[in-house]
Amino acid sequence: MKQNEIKITFQPSGRSIYVLPGTTLLEAAARAGFILQTPCGGKGTCGKCKVRVTSGHCAEPVPNSVLSNDQIRQGFRLACQAKAEEPLVIEIPAASLFEHEHQILIKSGKYEVKLSPYLRKIYFTLEEPSMQNPQADLARLRQALGDIRVSYKMLRHIPQFLRNNQWKGTAVLADRQLIALEKGDTCGSLYGVAFDIGTTTMVGTLIDLACGTEAAVSAGMNPQVTYGDDVLSRVQHVREQPGSLSELQAVLIDAINKLIERMAAEKGISLSSIYDISVAGNTAMQQIFCGLNPHALGEIPFTPVFDQAFRIPAESLGIKANPASDTFVFGQVGGFVGGDTVAGMLASRIDQWGKPVLLVDIGTNGEIVLFNQGRMWAASTAAGPAFEGARISHGMRATAGAIEKVIMGEEVQINIIGNVKPIGICGTGLIDAVAEMLRTGVLDVTGRMLPLDELAATVPAALRKRLIVRDQQTDFILVHAIESGVDGPIMITQKDIRELQLAAGAVRAGINILLKRAGIAADELDAVLLAGAFGNFIRRNNARRIGLLPQIPCDKIRFIGNAASLGAKMALLSSREREYSERLRGKTEHVDLSLDPEFQMEFSAAMLFPEHEPVV
Ligand code: FES
Numbered sequence: 001m002k003q004n005e006i007k008i009t010f011q012p013s014g015r016s017i018y019v020l021p022g023t024t025l026l027e028a029a030a031r032a033g034f035i036l037q038t039p040c041g042g043k044g045t046c047g048k049c050k051v052r053v054t055s056g057h058c059a060e061p062v063p064n065s066v067l068s069n070d071q072i073r074q075g076f077r078l079a080c081q082a083k084a085e086e087p088l089v090i091e092i093p094a095a096s097l098f099e100h101e102h103q104i105l106i107k108s109g110k111y112e113v114k115l116s117p118y119l120r121k122i123y124f125t126l127e128e129p130s131m132q133n134p135q136a137d138l139a140r141l142r143q144a145l146g147d148i149r150v151s152y153k154m155l156r157h158i159p160q161f162l163r164n165n166q167w168k169g170t171a172v173l174a175d176r177q178l179i180a181l182e183k184g185d186t187c188g189s190l191y192g193v194a195f196d197i198g199t200t201t202m203v204g205t206l207i208d209l210a211c212g213t214e215a216a217v218s219a220g221m222n223p224q225v226t227y228g229d230d231v232l233s234r235v236q237h238v239r240e241q242p243g244s245l246s247e248l249q250a251v252l253i254d255a256i257n258k259l260i261e262r263m264a265a266e267k268g269i270s271l272s273s274i275y276d277i278s279v280a281g282n283t284a285m286q287q288i289f290c291g292l293n294p295h296a297l298g299e300i301p302f303t304p305v306f307d308q309a310f311r312i313p314a315e316s317l318g319i320k321a322n323p324a325s326d327t328f329v330f331g332q333v334g335g336f337v338g339g340d341t342v343a344g345m346l347a348s349r350i351d352q353w354g355k356p357v358l359l360v361d362i363g364t365n366g367e368i369v370l371f372n373q374g375r376m377w378a379a380s381t382a383a384g385p386a387f388e389g390a391r392i393s394h395g396m397r398a399t400a401g402a403i404e405k406v407i408m409g410e411e412v413q414i415n416i417i418g419n420v421k422p423i424g425i426c427g428t429g430l431i432d433a434v435a436e437m438l439r440t441g442v443l444d445v446t447g448r449m450l451p452l453d454e455l456a457a458t459v460p461a462a463l464r465k466r467l468i469v470r471d472q473q474t475d476f477i478l479v480h481a482i483e484s485g486v487d488g489p490i491m492i493t494q495k496d497i498r499e500l501q502l503a504a505g506a507v508r509a510g511i512n513i514l515l516k517r518a519g520i521a522a523d524e525l526d527a528v529l530l531a532g533a534f535g536n537f538i539r540r541n542n543a544r545r546i547g548l549l550p551q552i553p554c555d556k557i558r559f560i561g562n563a564a565s566l567g568a569k570m571a572l573l574s575s576r577e578r579e580y581s582e583r584l585r586g587k588t589e590h591v592d593l594s595l596d597p598e599f600q601m602e603f604s605a606a607m608l609f610p611e612h613e614p615v616v
Pocket residue numbers: 037038039040041042043044045046047048049050078079080081
């Protein structure tokens with residue numbers, strides 16, 4: 001913790017973080033991993049981001065139509081407006097959480113999403129066969145369960161199960177297929193796991209399918225990073241090393257199994273009560289997960305193996321769950337636009353916006369979807385791992401010790417994740433730093449760090465002192481050696497700026513190409529939906545300043561949480577959602593940026609930082 005940082009604790013989880021004074025409660029919550037609802041885009045007019053300050057003083061707002069006098073007295077504040085100036089304890093009502101809305105809607109059936117999982121359990125009691133009723137075992141079972149389908153393997157199991165269990169038990173049905181019989185009444189114990197498999201990280205969520213709630217969440221690194229830090233290098237690895245597909249698949253399945261075991265242990269359930277799995281990832285990740293060769297993704301015209309969603313027996317993949325369980329794999333749009341994009345479209349209901357809207361999921365692979373007048377276009381950009389901190393001299397992931405926020409004025413102020421000395425900088429910190437260097441004049445629009453003799457007189461003296469020349473180029477000392485947790489200073493080098501320009505330029509060029517396809521300008525967008533773990537921590541004004549996002553008002557840029565993960569969960573909770581995802585996929589046009597004649601020109605143009613600060 002730096003001297004001027006303040007501690008914010010969130011209840012009921014008890015999670016604490018340190019932020020700079022003046023940080024909004026919305027941003028602090030996001031930093032702590034809580035994505036709040038912001039339907040008005042942070043304008044302070046919808047009231048959905050409401051939180052309660054239970055300890056510490058947080059300036060009272062003027063009563064308005066959003067918060068009543070009573071609520072203000074009780075400590076309620078709008079997280080998008082209220083700022084932390086001293087240590088606070090904040091209670092987040094469940095209804096203010098982004099994902100809560102979806103769960104409530106799923107449960108209440110107000111939305112199109114109703115809890116109707118592909119899997120269900122039915123407890124049955126059958127009459128024993130007698131002289132008067134010598135009906136066949138299967139006919140007897142069908143009388144109780146309806147018109148079920150039964151495999152030969154299951155048919156062989158039925159007679160013994162019924163006789164050993166006094167003609168009672170629980171049937172597990174996948175749609176109408178009988179997949180398992182369990183002793184006693186186990187209807188209350190039915191679980192599924194939803195996975196978002198990213199190029200760098202993965203998130204698993206254990207879902208209680210009996211009531212539709214989240215039981216546990218676990219995240220980890222995708223261990224394939226040791227085979228290359230972007231999708232192309234992994235595809236290349238498979239192409240060049242015979243036998244490496246099964247190796248890459250095995251490390252991934254192993255990591256997935258560890259997440260499943262961790263969540264099952266946390267919830268205290270057995271692996272055999274997990275009957276359903278859903279998976280969303282980009283095409284390369286999904287294909288490697290399924291053991292399908294991604295060879296053709298490594299050459300023009302970048303063809304995936306499959307397009308429609310399908311199911312694979314989890315046992316054949318080696319996944320630790322009930323042997324009767326299946327894995328639902330999302331359909332793929334084309335090229336590198338895979339199931340994670342389809343899952344994101346599903347979660348954001350992008351097709352129901354009515355007005356032009358852009359969905360951007362920024363990760364190692366940046367996915368972009370544009371909706372306009374009933375049509376949808378999707379593209380994938382090879383942003384590279386710079387946003388995850390890779391290929392940056394002092395880059396790191398957003399974990400303890402990472403500089404996640406930078407403000408430059410007369411001096412440099414930084415915010416670090418965790419109560420430790422800084423050891424590196426993560427993607428959001430890098431975007432902040434570069435945006436601030438542009439504002440203060442340390443950096444020009446071409447991305448060149450200016451040497452001392454070219455700096456404008458307005459550049460503060462404290463910043464000038466941080467510029468050093470090494471190997472004929474200028475670098476910037478972000479944290480002096482004496483204050484850093486590593487051996488030496490934490491620098492932002494000219495090469496780091498170039499890496500960020502490449503990553504941001506790729507995403508922005510992709511956005512521009514999609515806008516052209518739709519025949520609209522950026523200012524006609526009604527909203528930009530930012531998805532993904534990284535997207536939700538970006539400071540919107542800084543993302544615009546470096547040109548990563550279009551120059552539109554900040555209140556049009558909305559955070560929607562980890563949309564791919566949410567889509568994967570929705571697919572577990574409702575078979576209708578699976579069908580819906582397929583309809584979305586079928587209606588989406590794939591735009592292959594690498595084959596677009598204008599991409600190179602757009603990319604070169606997007607590498608330049610915008611000349612001016614956006615107006616709002
Ligand atoms: S009031 Fe709408 S986001 Fe805060």
